[in-house]
Amino acid sequence: MKNTNRKIVLASRPSGQPTTDNFRLEDSDIPSPQRGEILLRTIYLSLDPYMRGRMNDAESYAEPVKLDDVMVGGTVAQVEQSQHDDFAVGDWVLSYSGWQDYAISNGEGLINLGKNPTQPSYALGVMGMPGFTAYMGLMDIGQPKKGDTLVVAATTGAVGSIVGQIGKLMGCKVIGIAGGSEKCQYAIDNLGFDHCIDHKAPDFAEQLAATAENGIDIYFENVGGKVFDAVLPLLNTGARIPVCGLISQYNATSLPDGPDRMSSLVATLLIKRIKMQGFIIFDDYGHRYNEFSQAMQEWLSQGKIQYKEHVIEGLDKAPEAFIGLLNGENFGKLIIHTNQAN
Amino acid sequence: MKNTNRKIVLASRPSGQPTTDNFRLEDSDIPSPQRGEILLRTIYLSLDPYMRGRMNDAESYAEPVKLDDVMVGGTVAQVEQSQHDDFAVGDWVLSYSGWQDYAISNGEGLINLGKNPTQPSYALGVMGMPGFTAYMGLMDIGQPKKGDTLVVAATTGAVGSIVGQIGKLMGCKVIGIAGGSEKCQYAIDNLGFDHCIDHKAPDFAEQLAATAENGIDIYFENVGGKVFDAVLPLLNTGARIPVCGLISQYNATSLPDGPDRMSSLVATLLIKRIKMQGFIIFDDYGHRYNEFSQAMQEWLSQGKIQYKEHVIEGLDKAPEAFIGLLNGENFGKLIIHTNQAN
Secondary structure (H helix, E strand, O other): OOOEEEEEEEOOOOOOOOOHHHEEEEEEEOOOOOOOOEEEEEEEEEOOOOHHHHOOOOOOOOOOOOOOOEOOOOEEEEEEEEOOOOOOOOOEEEEOOOOEOEEEEOOOOOEEEEOOOOOHHHHHOOOOHHHHHHHHHHHHHHOOOOOOEEEEOOOOOOOHHHHHHHHHHOOOEEEEEEOOHHHHHHHHHOOOOOEEEEOOOOOHHHHHHHHOOOOEEEEEEOOOHHHHHHHHHHEEEEEEEEEOOOHHHOOOOOOOOOOOOHHHHHHHHHHOOOEEEEOOHHHHHHHHHHHHHHHHHHHHHOOOOOOOEEEEEOHHHHHHHHHHHHOOOOOOEEEEEOOOOO | OOOEEEEEEEOOOOOOOOOHHHEEEEEEEOOOOOOOOEEEEEEEEEOOOOHHHHOOOOOOOOOOOOOOOEOOOOEEEEEEEEOOOOOOOOOEEEEOOOOEOEEEEOOOOOEEEEOOOOOHHHHHOOOOHHHHHHHHHHHHHHOOOOOOEEEEOOOOOOOHHHHHHHHHHOOOEEEEEEOOHHHHHHHHHOOOOOEEEEOOOOOHHHHHHHHOOOOEEEEEEOOOHHHHHHHHHHEEEEEEEEEOOOHHHOOOOOOOOOOOOHHHHHHHHHHOOOEEEEOOHHHHHHHHHHHHHHHHHHHHHOOOOOOOEEEEEOHHHHHHHHHHHHOOOOOOEEEEEOOOOO
C-alpha cells in the first residue's frame, strides 16, 4: 500500500477544448474507513465523453464537478480495507471512485465482482455503461429489423463498436463512420460491419449517400455535427434516432452560424415520421440491466461480440488521454490502468 | 341533380402564403359510374392545414397535387348513383373526393356511414382524421400521466381542442395556446382547459413560463415557430413531443436567420432525455382506428368531449377559407358545406 492518494482535480473550467491546465494532480492522505465503510483502491479508471459535460458549470442531467474536486468517473477497484459486512479485502467492485487511487465507500451503488473476475475492466465497457448504452439505445429506441440500414458513428469507440455488432446480429446492414482508414478497416475486418466510411474524407457525405443506397432506417447518434448533417437527408420514412451523445459538440462555445435549421429538423421528423429520443442509460433503463447483462454475456461467450480496449498506463496520463478521447484519438474503449491488482 | 360538376383546381403553386389566384373554380361534366363504381356527391369538404404541403412541388409524405388537378381533401358525400354492390343510392360515405361536387369511386378506401348518420360531418373532425390524430399522438407518443403538464397550441382548432380535452380526462394540467382572448376564454370555459395563453401577447413566452410553473411534460406540436421556441426551455426531463404539424412554418420560403440551433435542439433532447416523434396518423396508426373510435364515441356520448365546427357555406368559398385557416382565422374545425343533403 502506498502512502499517498494521488487524485486529479478540476483546476479550472475549460472554454472549448480542455487542456491539461484544466486538471491538477494532487497528493493527499489515504483516508481510513469507519464502521460500515470500505477503502477502495482503483485498478482501472474509465474515461468517457460525458465527463466533458461535468467540467462545465451549466445545467445538465448531472451536477457539474466543483472546482478543486476530484474528477468523477467509473472505476474498477479492489477492497483494500473493510469495515463493511458485505465486502471482504481483495473483492473487486465496480465503483464510481473518480480519478484517484483511493476512495472510501459505504457500499451504496457498488457492484461486487467477486474475488476473481475474469475480465474486471469489462465492467467499464462492454459489460458496463457503454455496452448497456449501446444495447438499450439500439434495441429499445432503434428497434432494429432484419434488412434495416443502421448507421453508427464513432465506430471503434466503446459504444459504437457494440451498436454495430448488435445491429449485425439483428440482421441489419451496418455502415460505420470512423476517423481514418485504420479504424475503418478494423470495423470491417474485426467487427463485421458491412461498410465503414472515413469522416475525414472530403467527399464523406457523398460516400455515405452512395453506401446507404436504400436510405437510413436507424441512426445511432453519438457524435452530432457534420455526421448528423450528412445523415439527415438520407433518413427513411419511419427512421429511429437514439441520441446518447454528441461528442463533436461538447467543446463548442457558441452556436454555429445560420441559417437556423431547427424548424427544418422538426419538419423532417414530421414529414418522415421519425422518432428521435435522447436517453441517459441508468436513468432510463436501470431496471433492464439484467436483460442486457444476460444477452451480452451470451454473445461474448459465443464469440459473437468483439471488444477492444485502449489501455493507458498511469493515473497521471488521464488528462491527456481524455483530451485525446474528445479528438477521437483512442482506438477502442479508453481505460486508464491506475494501479496493479493485488 | 345539377348539370355540372364544380371543381377547384390548383392553378399555380404559391410562394409563401397562398392567394386565391393559386386556385381556379372550373365547371365540368358530371362523370358517370361504370360497373363496380359509384357517383358521389359531396356534402361536406374538410379543410386542413396539411393541404398547404400538397400545393408545393416538393418531396413530402404524400404526392403533391399536380397543376390543374382538383385539390385533394377529405369529404363526406352521399351516393348519387351506384353500380357497386356494397353501396346504395342515398348512403353516406367518408371519402376523399377533394374540392369538388362530384366524384367517381370504386369503393376503395371509403367508409360507409349508413343511411342516417346522426352527425355526418363529425367523420371529418372529432371522429375522423383530426380526432384520431389528437388521440393517438397524445395517448401513444405523449403517454399522459396524472399530474403531467400538457401544452397544446392551436387550442380551438380541430386537433388541439381534442388533445387538451383528452389530456384533462387523463388528469393532466392543460395549458392551451391560442390567438386572441375570445379563443382563450372558450378553451377555459367550454373545453375545460386549466389555462390558455394568447400567443399574440408581447410577453407570451414569459406568461407561458409563469403558467407552466412545474415545467412541461408533454408538448403536442402542431404549430412550430415562436410557440416551440417558448416551450423548449421549459421542457422537463423525460418530456414527450408528438409532432403532427407545423402550421406556422408551412408558408415559409426560406430558413430563418442564424444562429443555427439544430445541434442545440438535439443536445436538449439528449440532456433532458426527451422523445420527439413525428407521425402521420393513418400511416402510423391505421390499425388502431377502432380503439380510437370506441373511446371517442363513448366520450362524446357522455358529454366529456366538446366539439365545435366552423362551417362555411359554398364550395366557391373554400380558397379564402383555407387561406384563413393558415392564418388562424377559423374557430373550431373548418368545414365547407358544399351541397344540401338529399
